[in-house]
Amino acid sequence: MATEMVTDPARSEILRRIRAAKGGVSSAETARTAWDGIERSYLRNGSRPVEEVLELLEDRLRDYDARVMRVREAEVATAVAKMMGERGVRRVVVPKGLEATWLPSGFEFVLDDGLTALELDAVGGVMTGATLAIAETGTVVLQNTAGQGRRVVTLVPDYHLCVVRVKDVVETVPEAFGRLEATAELATTFVSGPSATADIEMTRIKGVHGPRFLDVILAG
């Protein structure tokens, strides 16, 4: 691969053009120093008390037509039963590593051991945890880790039930990136409400290709 890179004429030509255009080669050191000098006077950390942050998250999620329940950690299974019952969903996929105490009896939980897209399409919903949630934008962040699973699992089924721990809720987008920095290379999906489009006369329509229904349980 290394030799191929060096001998690719398109690659050398483009890099030559760039260097000619801006007058010289950029080194790691000059780039790093200049990057450090970028002015970042925007708000990085939120200022709201925890309770207000949680209220903000609930409000923003509802604004996207997601449904939200706030419960203590020990009550998650009950909340899951309530949410799924109200949606009329009996059978959902769960990724490996999902907290077992969150699963109520009386429902069927199908473990994802590499289900095909067609198999996922045949299941009514999916239940996962989350890496974190951003209150200001009403966003849930999912990564390919235990309890959250492959990207496709939260995509093909029509209903997504997501459990977010209160300690994983941040107020601002920069706070979220601060926490995500260490796992930046994992496949990461930012989900803000159910799938939607505004392509027809700029009217927001809920539910196109991704899950049309999103429920969030805030636990803790």
Next chain:
Amino acid sequence: MSGVALDPKTAPVFPMAAKTAMADKQMRKNVLHATDVIQAKRARVVGEMPDWQQLREAGRQIRQHTMENLDFYLEEFERNCTRAGGVVHWARDAEEARRIVVELVKASGSDEVIKVKSMTTEEIQLNRALEAVGIHAVETDLAELIIQLGEDRPSHIVVPALHKNRQEIREIFQRKMNLPELGDRPQDLADAARVFLREKFLRVKTGVSGANFLIAETGGVCIVESEGNGRMCLTLPETLITIAGIDKVLPRFEDLEVMLQLLPRSATGERMNPYNSVWTGVDAADGPRVFHVVLMDNARTEILADEEARQTLNCIRCAACQNACPVYRQTGGHAYGSVYAGPIGAILTPQLQEMHYAQSLPYASSLCGACYEVCPVKINIPEVLIHLRNKVVKQNTAGVAGFFDVEATAMKAMAAIFRSERRFRAAQRLGRVAESPLVGKDGWIGWLPGMLGGWTQVRDLQEMPKETFRDWWEKRGKNGN
């Protein structure tokens, strides 16, 4: 109009195209309505950000810094993407990019691809190149699907079918999806698209996407979308091919914290769009097994070389400038003869053509500055427009071409006339005689012949007065009052 791609090389000049577009009352109504809605939404969510100006400034500096170190960041991206299992290709121009993608699709063994909305692939007319070798490209973004099924052309960077209303979309879907009973509620139309595309998502083995951002530090790629069609194309196929302009790179993962605040609020007026995907190379247990990235120049280095116009490359394709532009809002996007319409198109398109085509676009603006005000990365579009006008004039008056240039010759003749009192008087007399057949009953001139017609195309000219100030002044002196 249908089926013919937007190509700046063959498009009519903007004033002519605009005149045609202005006659389409339904299209103008649709564009005004949609841009009104989107502007109001944007204003609301931008207004709630106390640090919006600080974010814009950080966005500007990040983009400027990236361009100043573009060689370093592209190499860093290549290194990290390769390490994570991706394969990086380089394309000097559109032709090379098309060739690479066509070969990669062929190698994937598929004669069909599912596509995420990508203006870069529109720029290089990729679908036509794929069709030419028997590969069918399925557009999966709702607006792009409307364009593709309607054999239409994109008119907006973010909402390409913005010029169509629900009745027109219903008509297209009824015909092309064979759904005679389809209703015209937006929900009905979205449901039809869901059913129509789901089978393709589950079956087609090769995906093609653009990119919103390439992250040099990690080798990751970020795509911002709403419907989930992007996620489908990025995760279900076995092979994924991503095409990105070399300008799409960002230094670090952390820089997304700025861009992902600026872009959704500016583009669709949402605090965050429904889905953002970030992935790095290949993960054996999650998503495509084969991942290619094509880094394309296609005249971007020409723009980089022009210091006064370099900021054009800072664009993150939010289209806020299109929605705010009083010219775009009247003409819609097709009049610009390019997939990049509106203010950003007026500076980007001619430069991507290395100033050989689309020379009328830098004039397609009143320089009101609304575009600059809404730009999330503070591109001073009016400043670049003026710079490009200057370039167009210089280019057309230089050397032998200038000798034959009518406008330049006319300006030289004017200079000679203004230098001599005798010649000036004679010209004024001549002008009054010459204009007489053109003056209407109301004393206005609405049409001028030949090259002068450009002036009266958009304004009327008043008849010259019967007596000049000079004549009046001299007469006054003789009469002694």
